[in-house]
Amino acid sequence: MTRVLAISAGLSQPSTTRLLADRLVTATRGELGDETAVDVVELRDYAHDITDGLLTGFANQHLRPVLDQLHAADGLILVSPTFTASYSGLFKSFIDLVEPGSVQGKPVLLAATGGTERHSLVLEHALRPLLAYLRAQAVPTAVYAASADWGSDADLNQRITRAASELATAVRDQPQHERTDPFTDPVPFEQLLHETTTR
Amino acid sequence: MQFGVFTVGDVTPDPTSGRVPSEGERIRAMVAIAEKAEEVGLDVFATGEHHNPPFVPSSPTTMLGYVAARTERLVLSTSTTLITTNDPVKIAEDFAMLQHLAGGRVDVMMGRGNQGPVYPWFGQDIRQGIPLAIENYHLLHRLWREDVVDWEGKFRTPLQGFTSTPRPLDGVPPFVWHGSIRSPEIAEQAAYYGDGFFHNHIFWPPEHTKRMVELYRQRYEHYGHGRADQAIVGLGGQVFMRPNSQDAVREFRPYFNDAPVYGGGPSLEQFTEQTPLTVGSPQQVIDRTLGFRDYVGDYQRQLFLIDHAGLPLKTVLEQLDILGEEVVPVLRKEFAARKPAHVPEAPTHESLVQAQRGAEGSTA
Numbered sequence: 001m002t003r004v005l006a007i008s009a010g011l012s013q014p015s016t017t018r019l020l021a022d023r024l025v026t027a028t029r030g031e032l033g034d035e036t037a038v039d040v041v042e043l044r045d046y047a048h049d050i051t052d053g054l055l056t057g058f059a060n061q062h063l064r065p066v067l068d069q070l071h072a073a074d075g076l077i078l079v080s081p082t083f084t085a086s087y088s089g090l091f092k093s094f095i096d097l098v099e100p101g102s103v104q105g106k107p108v109l110l111a112a113t114g115g116t117e118r119h120s121l122v123l124e125h126a127l128r129p130l131l132a133y134l135r136a137q138a139v140p141t142a143v144y145a146a147s148a149d150w151g152s153d154a155d156l157n158q159r160i161t162r163a164a165s166e167l168a169t170a171v172r173d174q175p176q177h178e179r180t181d182p183f184t185d186p187v188p189f190e191q192l193l194h195e196t197t198t199r
Numbered sequence: 200m201q202f203g204v205f206t207v208g209d210v211t212p213d214p215t216s217g218r219v220p221s222e223g224e225r226i227r228a229m230v231a232i233a234e235k236a237e238e239v240g241l242d243v244f245a246t247g248e249h250h251n252p253p254f255v256p257s258s259p260t261t262m263l264g265y266v267a268a269r270t271e272r273l274v275l276s277t278s279t280t281l282i283t284t285n286d287p288v289k290i291a292e293d294f295a296m297l298q299h300l301a302g303g304r305v306d307v308m309m310g311r312g313n314q315g316p317v318y319p320w321f322g323q324d325i326r327q328g329i330p331l332a333i334e335n336y337h338l339l340h341r342l343w344r345e346d347v348v349d350w351e352g353k354f355r356t357p358l359q360g361f362t363s364t365p366r367p368l369d370g371v372p373p374f375v376w377h378g379s380i381r382s383p384e385i386a387e388q389a390a391y392y393g394d395g396f397f398h399n400h401i402f403w404p405p406e407h408t409k410r411m412v413e414l415y416r417q418r419y420e421h422y423g424h425g426r427a428d429q430a431i432v433g434l435g436g437q438v439f440m441r442p443n444s445q446d447a448v449r450e451f452r453p454y455f456n457d458a459p460v461y462g463g464g465p466s467l468e469q470f471t472e473q474t475p476l477t478v479g480s481p482q483q484v485i486d487r488t489l490g491f492r493d494y495v496g497d498y499q500r501q502l503f504l505i506d507h508a509g510l511p512l513k514t515v516l517e518q519l520d521i522l523g524e525e526v527v528p529v530l531r532k533e534f535a536a537r538k539p540a541h542v543p544e545a546p547t548h549e550s551l552v553q554a555q556r557g558a559e560g561s562t563a
Contacts, residue, residue, distance in 0.1 A: 052464045056402065060469070061473065186414060187387065192333050192384055197334065
């Protein structure tokens with residue numbers, strides 16, 4: 001079964017960031033079919049756990065399943081509100097706890113919300129470089145929704161549909177990569193020693 | 200089973216009084232803790248190694264040599280010796296010297312260290328942490344076992360016809376533990392040599408400890424040193440006790456809230472639930488510690504952290520009294536009752552000398 005995980009970093013309740021995440025989820029499921037399991041995680045529910053994780057160096061029992069789910073997902077939908085010209089601090093703090101290997105090569109749909117469309121390039125100057133650094137495979141269309149877009153903007157739906165279609169294609173086309181577990185399949189010591197001395 | 204204490208050697212203000220001990224006071228406190236550990240019947244004292252403030256123990260064998268002269272029974276160890284940034288030749292020399300002075304009451308725990316700038320200060324690169332640990336220990340292992348060593352590696356200047364002196368006491372090198380929280384390569388390394396594996400175990404949820412110890416045990420058997428359940432495992436632990444558990448929580452909370460590592464993060468209650476930290480009555484510490492065996496199997500060494508976060512020396516010595524009088528005697532009895540006969544005790548100098556004589560006898 002294909003698994004997609006959506007992360008919403010919205011803080012208010014109800015949250016437009018969550019609303020956008022839900023729209024993207026619905027569109028993605030429409031593209032990938034009902035066999036796709038799509039979960040939405042709201043980072044607000046994990047805000048204290050994320051801070052604790054930054055301070056202690058480990059994810060607690062509440063947060064750990066989210067990181068495991070993210071690691072196992074075939075595709076990601078990441079949605080952040082725009083705060084002070086960038087993604088939110090909570091969003092970045094969460095990403096700081098993600099093991100880099102968890103998103104490497106993974107198809108990702110980027111999305112953001114904001115009060116005005118003047119912030120829409122946050123997608124391109126903040127979110128996309130972050131995911132590029134993590135070597136994720138961000139799909140070309142990223143979706144920005146300003147407050148006014150929730151009124152009469154028919155383009156928002158088009159952007160959502162196009163982005164979801166790109167994500168679905170990337171998820172379908174990604175090669176089956178095996179993730180090796182160093183604990184069940186350790187590198188033999190002779191090899192470690194050989195690699196050290198010949199490096 | 201061996202019981203003891205391990206210290207980080209941090210100079211931390213006492214959050215209840217604001218008082219900061221001088222470096223000299225802290226160093227003397229560490230010695231007092233070691234002496235008290237022997238007095239109350241514990242087996243091991245281990246000191247950390249650090250090369251930056253607020254830590255004092257930069258020179259572990261100097262301290263352990265002094266402690267050796269003031270104790271008779273205590274095994275002196277480290278937690279950890281930096282195999283990455285120390286010259287393995289100097290480690291070989293320092294610990295062989297300590298062995299002679301302490302009459303063999305010495306073992307050593309290898310670790311990589313986690314303070315980024317220490318690597319460049321000693322001319323190394325933190326990104327090479329694992330290769331440094333592997334190559335340096337490989338040389339150290341030879342220096343203690345071969346009288347004359349020719350060596351060329353990637354990290355250290357070559358050696359031709361080098362003899363590390365003094366040779367290990369009775370021709371038996373100190374027993375070595377390898378410590379790592381989450382690097383499978385280090386569990387693999389410990390297993391390959393048939394050395395001990397120590398998991399720090401504090402500050403982190405037990406799942407990490409379980410996974411690392413399981414890997415070490417499997418690989419120990421793979422390399423033919425014995426059965427998986429005969430591998431030599433040590434664990435850390437962190438406790439604070441008072442006869443009444445509410446008193447323990449009340450007294451320890453300000454130290455917890457301001458502690459390095461986890462201060463400002465989870466609450467004392469959350470952290471106690473998520474990690475092996477136990478704050479309560481001696482009986483609670485006994486029950487929790489016996490529970491470690493459920494996820495690592497029968498193990499050989501339990502070290503407690505009792506002197507960090509600015510706790511005054513007087514309080515630490517009281518903790519040692521409680522450990523010695525009420526906790527460790529019960530743990531010794533209960534662990535012994537649970538341990539199958541084929542599971543060995545932690546190696547000591549005497550047991551290693553005996554094993555070597557036995558091996559020589561069988562080949563003669």
